[in-house]
Amino acid sequence: MPVQLLMETPSQTAGPYVHIGLALETAGNPPRELEIWNEMAKSGAPGEHILLLGNVYDGNGHLIRDAFLEFWQADHNGVYDPAYDPDKLFNGFGRTATGDDGLWTLKTIKPGPVNNGAAHINLSLFARGINIHLHTRLYFDDQAQPNAADPVLNLIEQPARRETLVARRCEVDGQLAYRFDIHMQGASETVFFDF
Secondary structure, eight states, X not given: OOOOOOOOOOOOOSOSSHHHHHOTTTTTOOOOSSOOOSBOBOTTOSSOEEEEEEEEEOTTSOBOTTOEEEEEEOXXXXXXXXXOOTTSSBOSEEEEEOOTTOEEEEEEEOOOOOTTSOOEEEEEEEOTTOSSOEEEEEXXXXXXXXXXXXXXXXXXXXXXXXXXXXEEEEEETTEEEEEXXXXXXXXXXXXXXXX
């Protein structure tokens, strides 16, 4: 009997309904009892507490108001925890989304350096118009020396492009914060990694 080859299933983008299933409050729905959301570090978690925030922009410089982001990071000692537990003071995995104002926020701790590299936070971005989520990293601008020696940042040949992965230190309502805007395309396009 001859083998019949099947056609590949067409690809599907992540939006515009990703918020309904994964970012319930952003979509205007009540949250589930157990929700992995944007508070990775609770009060009392060891380490330097920070707020991360930013916008996601399309190639025309317009805000993307329905992006969904996932973050994973090491703790303040540079150690990844493989298990999520809602009762822990710090979990190395969190989620957030942009809403009507286009802003995303995440409460966490500043990670320690991992494997002789600079402190960083890994993130994935899901949005309408992209078929496969995008991966990138967030580094900190007050870590210039470790950033300069980081092996992953040094894979990016143009120094100006490396800057697209660096979050800028600021203050929000008296709290230490870092701003990290993501540009999908254009002159300021964020570096994304191909895994």
